[in-house]
Amino acid sequence: MTEDFYDLLDVPADASQDEIKTAYREQVRVYHPDHNDDDRARAQFTAVKKAYDILGDPVERQAYDRLGHEDYVAKRTSGLPSADVWQSSDSGDETSDADEEPERATATAGAGSGASAAGESGSTSTTDSRSSTGASAGAASSASTAGSSASAGTTSSSNAAGTSGTTGTGSTGTRTAGRTTTGTTGTTGSTGTSASNADASAESEPGGFGDNAVVRWWRRQNFSLPLIWLSVVVYLSGLGHFASANQSGLEALRVELAAAGTDxxxxxxxxxxxxxxxxxxxxxxxxxxLVAPPLEGTMWYAALAGAVGLTLLTLLGVRAYRDGDTWGPVSIDETIVVALAVTATTVLVGGPLLAGAVLMPMLFAVIVRHTRRGPGWKPSYLYVLPVLAPLVGFGVAAADAATLAVDLAALVVLPIVGGLGLPLRATIRKHFGW
Incomplete structure (x- = not known):
């Protein structure tokens, strides 16, 4: 279970600001909705952003270290998912407006009750704030207080004179989820903008490519389960075509097996x-x-392999341009593009049987890896082994060592029985939570 924000970012308590920033960027690559479409990853991404908002700000980090995790969360970050649900919450990656209002109220009350001492404010304040005793609920602060409200029956007097990397007058507040919440009418500093905004994809900015209904819908979808089901369906369709092409031979085998009985x-x-x-x-x-090859022999196969290679190079180029990192984890969008390229080329070579035999181990391996990187369920890589059987069977047959029993085991029994294991397990877990 995640214990505090340092544990969440996987850094020691004495980590430098650069180390915290580096750890945050690594977490973003794992849990950002552009790279991880698991529903649970959205909650993790929200918690990671809030952790960096606090630990990435030296002033807020000082307050966090002084108060401790539980007290800080209770007093300064109302609405933050508690540590025991960071790994399983299904909330979205942004705090709703309804949830933000209590955060603003908490931040304002914290400023007015004297909870913030020197160095705890999110911006520079040069105003002496003196709160008078309120005899009833809603008593207002003195005229010299800028934006601080006193709660019922509270008496506090503090000189809030803190300094941070920003400037402003008469402002007190608390950073929440990448925003600076202020209870004053003064000028807030530039630290009100979370550094996570700079790390988010530019396509998600208002007016950008991602700011339209279609792209937002696409990013909300989880294509992992449909992809593995699709690969199984493609392979089963290939088996069906193989059976139709060998109908007479399979009928003869059926007669012989019926005569053998159960012995x-x-x-x-x-x-x-x-x-x-x-x-x-x-x-x-x-x-x-499927179609008559436009090229002869090796040239045709080389052209098909080149098409797949060009797809991979294009994806690497997009990564280098967009992220500056060509060797990061494979996203589901990239997996879909590669799967389309592989399907188109392998169907032309050997039909849906070959396409399914290649797609199943590729998609199973990528999606198992993708799922294991996120929070929650960690499926075993053993799910990949049965769907490798058809490729092994093709190799044995190419070596002219395959018997009918080997073909049945490698092409029918193992890929069907073993290949259905992962999608069925994922489907049951999705709908029933088992």
């Missing part, structure tokens, strides 16, 4: 005695021709 020895003899006219997987893939 294990008889069944084993039937499966090992011949192929009954059923093509091997490599023979089927070689004979498949």
């Amino acid at each position: 294990p020895d008889a069944l084993a003899t039937t499966l090992s005695s011949g192929r009954y006219g059923i093509d091997s997987s490599v023979t089927y893939l070689t004979a498949f021709e």
